[in-house]
Amino acid sequence: MTKLTLQEQMLKAGLVSSKKMAKVQRTAKKSRVQAREAREAVEENKKSPAGA
Helix, strand or coil: CCCCCHHHHHHHHCCCCHHHHHHHHHHHHHHHHHHHHHHHHHHHHHHCCCCC
16 A cells, blocks of 8 residues: 555545645655755755855
């Protein structure tokens, strides 16, 4: 059995419309991309010290 996300569970239960579900998925993807970019920026800063 696959584990459903909270949004998917709410959609199945009829608590969230599919339109709202689509918006949640778009924003979730956007925030994952931003988090990855932030981590990459932190790694770059670690490699090259600011004082150099």
